[in-house]
Amino acid sequence: ILNVEQSPQSLHVQEGDSTNFTCSFPSSNFYALHWYRWETAKSPEALFVMTLNGDEKKKGRISATLNTKEGYSYLYIKGSQPEDSATYLCAFMKGFKTIFGAGTRLFVKA
Amino acid sequence: DAGVIQSPRHEVTEMGQEVTLRCKPISGHNSLFWYRQTMMRGLELLIYFNNNVPIDDSGMPEDRFSAKMPNASFSTLKIQPSEPRDSAVYFCASSHSGELFFGEGSRLTVL
Secondary structure (H helix, E strand, O other): OOOOEEEOOEEEEEOOOOEEEEEEOOOOOOOEEEEEEEOOOOOOEEEEEEOOOOOEEEEOOEEEEEEOOOOEEEEEEOOOOHHHOEEEEEEEEEOOEEEEOOOEEEEEEO | OOOOEEEOOEEEEOOOOOEEEEEEOOOOOOEEEEEEEEOOOEEEEEEEEEOOEEEEOOOOOOOOEEEEEEEOOEEEEEEOOOOHHHOEEEEEEEEOOOOOEEOOOEEEEEO
């Protein structure tokens, strides 16, 4: 059974706060780890695809790190803005199979 | 490219009726996934195909669910007979290098 756990389940922050979420996944037979951003009434959109232990990726104010040996990834948002409000999903890829975590729901208050 | 196209966007049906959801993946993508979104389980993988061949259907909840991919540009997810607990949003996604591209989903309500 592939278990992808995300924490926290939800997070309320003020505009300007920096925040981070955790994704944990099976450390054996690692292939790739994805982060997706899912806005209400839309479809999930990929933020990062991470494959190497120690990978760090950045897109604007959002960045992510990967530790495949211990099976976790962090997503960081610097200076949160109301438009960052969304559900952030991580997905573990094993071969062709892509399993999603339940997501972290972020609410950014202006 | 228009992206992944799903139809219908919304379907309301009565218990016992057959439901067919359709998906057109992005041209050139060789993997196709069907997910179901529910409040309890989030995005749940039902089945995925690679090069039109079903690779893993272990997520399909029951025999009432079936999926086909007759060619590289079309897939269906069928529920027969449908039940109220099948009510959910069903997403199709396609991929060629790992990153998934999602359709807008089909919202199914079974009364």
